[in-house]
């Protein structure tokens with residue numbers, strides 16, 4: 001199926017590592033024009049080059065911390081300036097450190113909420129400022145199955161991700177009349193395959209600090225599909241939901257891509 005993404009203007013945040021990197025490369029393979037935002041310049045410039053190699057019609061890196069509204073405004077403005085439109089925003093930047101709630105403090109809570117939730121709010125506002133006047137657009141935000149199930153050692157993160165789900169449904173209701181679709185993808189445990197896929201700021205830089213091999217094996221065994229997710233699994237769902245040709249009548253939905261971990265919705 002032709003997803004109709006050739007030359008579409010796509011902004012991806014957190015595009016340097018793991019899932020964001022796979023999303024960038026999946027849109028690149030469809031011939032999209034990419035604007036990649038991240039705080040990790042070295043890694044994301046490498047992703048932009050890889051995107052060009054696999055077929056992106058254009059690929060640029062713009063340094064943008066999603067917690068800073070002025071920086072994400074510059075990110076989407078750079079896409080609009082180059083492409084004359086912003087067709088798709090993918091909110092992928094996220095961060096967590098696995099800890100029991102009782103071990104965490106207010107500085108940690110604020111950081112988790114700022115990056116995971118307010119980052120999505122900032123980028124969505126910046127993109128809507130262009131999408132509403134142009135009367136079309138598609139926004140896909142990356143949440144987590146922790147938002148649906150709750151997850152030990154991810155209390156504030158799970159809450160921030162649940163906030164994304166509710167926020168995106170609301171934005172979908174408010175902006176459907178402007179031809180704008182908004183959907184959410186909830187990954188389960190999704191691990192990079194090799195070192196090229198993670199930059200300095202990736203949560204997976206020190207994988208053992210996230211999960212030991214033993215824990216990963218247990219997670220895989222517990223899933224209905226008996227395997228862990230790979231970044232490409234999430235990227236495929238994002239590209240599908242972003243495409244008007246494939247998903248033009250789908251909005252306000254929260255889709256788990258997690259090997260069956262969450263059977264909700």
Ligand SMILES: NC(=O)c1ccc[n+]([C@@H]2O[C@H](COP(=O)([O-])OP(=O)(O)OC[C@H]3O[C@@H](n4cnc5c(N)ncnc54)[C@H](O)[C@@H]3O)[C@@H](O)[C@H]2O)c1
Nearest residue numbers: 014016017018019039065066093094144189190201202203
């Ligand atoms: N990998 C998983 O198992 C998993 C599971 C559920 C949900 N998720 C979500 O998927 C998304 C991607 O996860 P990942 O595993 O690829 O993470 P990752 O840590 O490998 O990559 C995150 C990227 O975001 C960038 N980033 C971090 N803070 C930023 C900021 N303030 N502004 C801009 N960029 C920033 C990092 O530099 C990095 O390139 C996140 O939203 C995460 O919460 C991941």
